[in-house]
Amino acid sequence: MSWWEKGVQFQCQGSGNCCTSHGEYGFVYMTKQDRQRMAKELGLSVREFTQKHCDRTDGFFHLKENPQDPNCRFLKNKRCSVYAGRPTQCRTWPFWPEVMNAKAWKKEIASFCPGVRGKKPLVPAEEIEVILKEQKMSEDSLDQEARKYLSR
Ligand code: SF4
Numbered sequence: 001m002s003w004w005e006k007g008v009q010f011q012c013q014g015s016g017n018c019c020t021s022h023g024e025y026g027f028v029y030m031t032k033q034d035r036q037r038m039a040k041e042l043g044l045s046v047r048e049f050t051q052k053h054c055d056r057t058d059g060f061f062h063l064k065e066n067p068q069d070p071n072c073r074f075l076k077n078k079r080c081s082v083y084a085g086r087p088t089q090c091r092t093w094p095f096w097p098e099v100m101n102a103k104a105w106k107k108e109i110a111s112f113c114p115g116v117r118g119k120k121p122l123v124p125a126e127e128i129e130v131i132l133k134e135q136k137m138s139e140d141s142l143d144q145e146a147r148k149y150l151s152r
Helices: 034-044 046-053 089-092 102-112 125-150
Strands: 054-057 062-063
Touching: 034 046, 034 125, 046 054, 062 125, 089 125
Parallel strands: none
Antiparallel strands: 054 062
16 A cells, blocks of 8 residues: 555646756656657757767766756756656656655655645546656666666
8 A cells, every 4th residue: 555545745836946966866867768859859869969968877878967067957947948858757756666655755855846845736646656657667768778788
């Protein structure tokens, strides 16, 4: 039985806080599908987009980071400048398998995400399950891509 089986209160408040590096929730990982979607949004080929905007760490593609600036490179005035093409992990936040436990949700996530604090509309468990599944599939794709790359 999940702690969220009766749903959880959440509504994005547009703070942009989830677009800023928070330690272990830092990298914006990019599956092949994410890179294709964002490249299209920016009018670039996937190769051009990847060269310009991505790095690879331990076999995993992620958006390039600036050590002097914890904000995502696409965050402009607290808004995502590539919203329609944003990657899966940005679409599914904060319903990620690794944070869907009461401790992480109520402490770590609530510490920087105003959407999980206060009286917000209830997101039903059925909807959470769909989002968790999408995020899990994305993470599996990332793992597969990284394994394939590292075994070359
Ligand atoms: S791609 Fe957009 S939604 Fe995702 S972290 Fe960057 S600014 Fe935020």
